[in-house]
Amino acid sequence: MRKLLLLSAGAVLAALLATAGWQLQHRAGPPALPRSQPVDLPAQTPVTLTRPDVDVSFDLRLHARIPGAERGTPLDGTARFVLKNPPTGEPLRGVRPLGWITRRVQGQAAPDEAACKERIQTYLGGLLSARADANLNSYLFLTLNHDQTVSVIDPQISLSRTKLQNLVSLGGEPVDWVLPPDMKALFLSIPVHGTVSVVDLRRFVVVRNVHVGKKPGRMAVSPDGRTVWVANEGDGTVSVIDTASYQVLRTLEVGGGGHAFSFSEGGRTAWVSSSEGEALVAVDVASLEETGRVEVGVGVGSIAYSEVAKALYAVQERTHEALVVDPHRREVARRIPLAPSPGMLRFDNSGRWAFVLYPHGDRVDVLDAASTQLAYTLTGFAAPDQLVFTNAYAYVRNTEDARLSLIELASLEKEDGKPSIAHVVMGQKKPSESRGLGRSAPIAAMPEGNSVIVAGTADRALFLYSEGMMAPRGTHLNYGREPKAVLVLDRSLHEVEPGVFTSEAVVRENGLHDVYFLLESPRTLACLEWEVRGIPEDVSASRKLPLTLTPEFNPTAPLPPRALTSLRFRLSPLSDAKDTRPVQPEEVQVLMFRPPSGHWLQRPTPRLVEPGLFEVEVSPPEPGQYQFLVSVENRGAPFGVLPHFTLRVQPSLAALPPSETHPQ
Incomplete structure (x- = not known):
């Protein structure tokens, strides 16, 4: 059976904000760099x-x-x-x-x-x-954690207690992150340092800290994946980073406040809002030049573009309105009244239904782009602040309730005017009990189109939910860390x-x-x-192994159950390895588990007996077969690279009942 193998991790949106006047003020910065593209080897x-x-x-x-x-x-x-x-x-x-x-x-x-x-x-x-x-x-879950780390979790590993593949330390608290379509690098804004950290997604290490403006916050990746856009909320600028070279192509003076980003015309035009500016700014993505602006007044927050409606929708927080902007005529075509304190606005995958959340209230408004009117006011939520879409549902995160709310999209077109809403409990704690909610999405849709992965921030876990179920179908621990957001790194067919x-x-x-x-x-x-x-x-x-692993125990000899057994092994760097120093105990990890599910697992601590010789003590609980693996990850030998051993555990003949020692 297929085990939910495909996930998408996508990022959308990018943009700019301009200050007064039609001319963008450019800080000194290099022009767009020519991109080196790999050349295909001869086809077979x-x-x-x-x-x-x-x-x-x-x-x-x-x-x-x-x-x-x-x-x-x-x-x-x-x-x-x-x-x-x-x-x-x-x-x-x-x-x-x-x-x-x-x-x-x-x-x-x-x-x-x-x-x-x-x-x-x-x-x-x-x-x-x-x-x-x-x-x-292959696919992986990436979580943005409260302790300035990113967890890399492999849900396909057949271990119930440990699926943590890597842990990336960032050296500063990230505010937002984006994943370009090629999925080669992850970009994270670090306000305290004024940088964007770039994580190589093959090696899972920070390979660059790109200096941008003050207090970088919201980020977006252009639809073509060539650039990342960073809103520097401390100095009113936007930095544009090339995703191939990790260099800042240009820094634009755009005005103060928080920014939101969207695209129109198939990604050729970027739009940006500013909470302290009075206009939405249109920018040509290829040239990074401003092409126009629409006066909307101070206080615009979230924006989203509908390709179906060919219109840009913007939330005007100060006047409690949704503005419908004609991107070609560069004017506000319609104003839709909203309740006080509107927050996030997002379109579903069809581009028809725009959802407006009220993070300080109990309601969600649904706007119909076909009629440019408020279609529904839905209640029964608990401070909703984030949402994502599959083809069938809008998933709404409630910050004051442990329940996730699912709005059936097909029901929005029913003549009885009663949208279907289901509430599914995710964990035991409401998100507001965590140390911080963050700005990035805590829900990621699966590419099968009928399931999501949810970051249970206060529960310090991830919940896998499939549509049609009344509870999560699975839970992945985040090993003591609060996941503020989750992405799916999908490398599947x-x-x-x-x-x-x-x-x-x-x-x-x-x-x-x-x-x-x-x-x-x-x-x-x-x-x-x-x-x-x-x-x-x-x-x-x-590809040659950097180390040799030699067991000092007999892998074919059975081990006794419920007893401590010492196992010794040698680790020797090869003469032509990059690092030929003797291996130290703190570099070595040992894993012993019982397949196939790994419900029993031990991580014994290696002890150095003499240079190159290590000892661990294991205590398997019952008869059966167990896997014994050794890892020296910083030497290029993670789990699964060095030879592994299948160990048999069985009681001694003296411990067996007479009927078993003397079968008839």
């Missing part, structure tokens, strides 16, 4: 396989490294499956394929049907000790055109690779063969 002929219900075609197009990349940097590639209906040749649309790529051991035969099925089942199990070289279904599914893949070695394919409906399992060519020698060399 796709491999194909026919099954009764589907024709499968696969190819992997590798991209050459960008000039200037470090030696050893692996090559990115685009893995592509083309699926067709065998009788008709028509594209197979709307399905959810899964795929994995693993280098075949030299001299090993290709997997037969039974081995193919067994390997796919192993990959679905999510064991750290059996992971593919390239998982085309997506349908980019009818019947064509692609995912980014990282490969490090030339040679034959086995491609494992699974389709739930129609049920299809297949294994294909692909030869990787063109990987530079320095990439393959970087």
